Amino acid sequence: MGRxxxxxxxxxxxxxxxxxxxxLGSAMLDGKTIKDAFVKVPLKTMNRHGLIAGATGTGKTKTLQVLAENLSDQGVPVLLMDIKGDLSGLAQPSPGHAxxxxxxxxIGLDxxxxxxxxxxxxxxxxxxxxLRATIIEFGPVLLSRILDLTDTQAGIVAVIFKYCDDNKLPLLDLKDFKKILQYCTNEGKEEFKEEYGRISSASTGAILRKVIEIEQQGGDLFFGEKSFEVEDLMRTTRDSRGYINIIRLTDIQDKPKLFSTFMLSLLAEIYETLPEQGDSGKPELVMFIDEAHLIFNQASKALLNQIESIVKLIRSKGVGLYFVTQNPTDIPEGVLxxxxxxxxxxxxxxxxxDRKAIKLAAQNYPDTEYYDTAEILTALGTGEALVSALDEKGRPTPLAATMMRAPMSRMDILTPNELQNLLDDSKLVLKYNEEIDRESAYEMLNKKIDKAEEAKAKLEAQEEKxxxxxxxxxxASRTTTRRRSTAQNPIVKVLTSATFIRSVFGILKKVM
Known part of the structure; x- marks a missing residue:
């Protein structure tokens, strides 16, 4: 038998x-594709998470597209983070090419x-x-981690949530949270001090600055109603194909704080919503996070720890996470x-x-007698990749340099008309795109402050009156007292008596 x-x-x-x-495709040896030597990934292991890495222009996006297509065909819903804006073509068939x-x-595939x-x-x-979420859905712990707060500041956030809960003040958007921050150190200072202890204005000022940072990156659009329901990511068509949900993120590449905020909230919501299921025949949902370094580059240590924890735990909910990035070193070791x-x-x-990074990347793959892993990593062509997967028992499959199959859908974006037609047919657009700004903490606190000021004004007016x-x-009392005093004086009585006056006038007449 030959090699x-x-x-x-x-x-x-x-x-x-x-x-x-x-x-995924067919294996390669010595630069040649071996027909029918198929490289496969069992569907039941797709909740074990994964990595798609490679330099710019090597075919990462097309690989992501292939995985999303095949998952959809097998009834698994998919969520894609489209940072570069080149995945909408999944909605249209490929025009084909020689x-x-x-x-x-x-490869040996039709x-x-x-x-x-x-x-x-x-x-x-x-x-x-x-896609929106409310402040109250985040909760004090997650919100504090996203804002990268100190323990003292996080304690204040917990107190604020408790106060709003006790007083039935809904925290829905950022203006609600900013208002309660201002209230607890100004108009409501004494109320907070009596019930929850003194709150430092310096600490609330620091928290407010962190909130404004999120707001400037577009957080005011993300926080609010109507909250997106995780169940709407799990939809399938009548013919049992999973929906591919594409989140357009082309305008937030320079807003990593908002991106990581959204990702963490979504992962936390999915984890809280879905039931435990362990390993089943196929995943409930698979998420692909393109340009994953945007999550990790500027994330705080607390945020990284939270993401790492969710990555470890969410597999048992039947959810697979796939990170797409240029270099494996972009992903923290705890996640990798x-x-x-x-x-x-x-x-x-x-x-x-670069050479050091390649050596490190090569060490992450199983040993094989057929390849020099570090060498082949630099020799792969466009649409070729080194694949290491898990079999149905969780064991690594043979390492294979693979000629990847082509996407079945268009490898380009939708035209404006195609995009508009897609949106016009969407039931979710009708469900979520209505702007709702119901009465919440901001309006309620303003009313409370107005009533307090009105009561204070009435009290001051009453006091003045x-x-x-x-x-x-x-x-009036002084005037009456003077009159009484004058009336009771004997000298005054004599001088003002009729007898005295007549006597005086009589004397004057005689004189004259």
Whole structure:
């Protein structure tokens, strides 16, 4: 048996699956594609998380597209973070191409062009289903971690949530939270001090500055109603195909705080909502996070710890997370160690740092006698990748340099008319795009402050009136006292008596 035959047997035996699986492509040896040496990923292991990495232009996005298509076809809903804005073409079939036919002939797979059920979503003012969450849904702990608060500041946030809960003040958006921050150190200072202890204005000022930072990155659009329901990510079509939910994030690349805030809130909401299910035949939902370094680069230590915890726990809810980035070192080691599927496209070695990163990346893959892993990582062509997966028993499958299959959908964006038609047909757009601004903490506190000021004004007016009345009574009392005093004086009585006056006038007459 020749080396190529041994390799074929090695790959195919290692990729035997009893249940449903996704065929990524065919294995390569010595730069040549081995027809029918299929590299597969069992569907039941797709909740074990994964990584798609590689330099710019090596085919990461197309690999993401292939995985999303095949998951959808097998009834698994998908959520895609579209940072670059090039995934909307999933809704339309591929126009086909001679090179696609050539690639699939080499792999040993027939090519089928088709579109997929797609829902376009947005965190900002871009067209699509609006994704929102309320402040109260975050809770004090998660909100404090997102804002990167100190223990003292986090304690104040917990007190504020308790006060709002006790007084039935809904915290829905950022203006609600900002208002209660101002209230607890100004108009409501004494009320808070009596019930919860003194709150430092310096601490609330620091929290307010962190809130404004989130607000400036578009948080005012994200926080509010109507809250997005996680169940709407789990939809399937009448023919049992999973919806591919694409979140358009092209306008928040420079807003990493908002991106990480959204991601953490969504993961936390999914974890709280979905029941425990362990390992089942297929995942409930698979999420692909493109440009994943945007989550981790500027995240605080507390935020990273929270993300790492959720990545470890959410697998048991039947949810798979797949990080798409240029270099595996963009992902924290605590997260990287949890990943079951690794699809590594070519890396470029231009600097000493690049070569060091390649050596580190090569160490993350199983040893194999068929490849020099570090060397092949720099030799892979576009649409080729080094694949390491888990079999149905959770064991690593044979490491394979793989010629990846082509996407069945369009490898380009939708036209404006196609996009508008997609949005017009969306039931979720009708459900979530109505702006709601019901009475909440902001309006209630303003009313409370207005009533307090009105009562204070009435009290001050009453006090002024009482002072004026008291002053008038006092003046009247003095006049009466003077009159009584004059009337009771004997000298005055003599001088003003009629007898005395007549006597005086009589004397004057005689004189004259």
């Amino acid at each position: 190529q035959d041994e390799f074929f047997k090695h790959i195919t035996n290692g990729n035997i699956t009893k249940g449903e699986s996704i065929t 090179k696609i036919d050539e690639r699939h002939a080499a 090519f089928e062009a088709k579109g997929f059920p797609v829902e376009i979503m947005s965190l900002s003012e871009q067209d699509g289903v609006r 160690s949890q990943l079951g599927l690794k699809i590594q496209h070519a890396l470029r070695a231009f600097t000493a740092k 009482e002072k004026a009345e008291a002053k008038a009574r006092k003046a």
